[in-house]
Amino acid sequence: MRTSRAYVGIVVMLLVTTAVLTFLPATVVAQSRAQSPGPWLAKTRDGQPDLQGIWRITPGLTVYSYDIQDPAPDVAYPGRGEAFKKTFKPLIVDPADGKIPYQPWAREKRQQLYQAAFAPKHLQEMDPQAFCVPGGPPRMAYQFPFQIFQYPGHVVMVSEFAHVYRVIPLDGRPHLPNEIMLFMGDSRGRWEGNTLVVEVKNNNGRNWLDVAGDFHSDQYTVVERWTRVTSDSLVYEVTIQDPIVYTRPWKMRIDLIPQESDYEFIEHACHEGNINFDFTRLGRDGKTGAK
Secondary structure (H helix, E strand, C coil): CCEEEHHHHHHHHHHHHHHHHCCCCCCCCCCCCCCCCCCCCCCCCCCCCEEEEEEECCHHHHHHCCCCCCCCCCCCCCCCCHHCCCCCCCCEEEEECCCCEHHHHHHHHHHHHHHCCCCCCCCCHCHHHHHCCCCCCCCCCCCCCEEEEEEEEEEEECCCCCCCCCEEEEECCCCCCCCCCCCCEEEEEEECCCEEEEEEEEEEECEEECCCCCCCCCEEEEEEEEEECCEEEEEHHHHHHHCCCEEECCEHHHEECCCCCCCCCCECCCCCCCHHHHHHHHHCCCCCCCC
8 A cells, every 4th residue: 555655845845835825934943852851842933832843643553543442352363463562552641431422322332333343234333544645633643653743833733544644723712613624633732831732622423543433523623732751752643522422521632653764755655556545444254244
């Protein structure tokens, strides 16, 4: 599913130019890269705490993209699920049991989706990302590497997955009208000390949090807190609410690390040669699956 190599800087500039009609400056903001293990104090030229770089979840923990409540289910790793679980700590930190507080009807629906996740009988039982649908936040943080860029008044995030991107204004502008619903939602950010706080609304309710069927409605809202602790540590905390699907707000925490310094994004041509779609659609035996 990966084709020709492309410099991420070129991709980002094209995407940002399209998204914001060239109002972002073309120059890269100067930054200082402290190497000490102490508190991260570096700032961008315009005074923002410096979050820039290519970030990823700890290698191996991308299994959370399969199931954020059960990071190594036996359905994905036959015979190895229990062993895998011993090496992972929950992403969900509230509730303490690491489970999403679904309303009864929603818990039943999620269980149905989970049972069908790896051998679906209908297309609507498949993870929307099998169709190359953007996962949106917070899934963007625990799947593929992603890069953060900072410009005066904006933060830009670009994922290696299909090169989906977010342009986050910091100027206090209101959210988009309620009738405009997006796969990535509508992000608005502000600084609280050294923490970037981002409120995400206007999600269209058509993507999932993982392959296992953890879902939400179009009333879903996310509040993210991005805090760079050291040169090699970015803490991502997220609070999720959806009065249609969940009984109360719930929280996740993800500890991100920098990608290798010589890493560059490779073009992720999701639609071209999408074998993931056929694998999921046909089921593990290559015969039973969604029609």
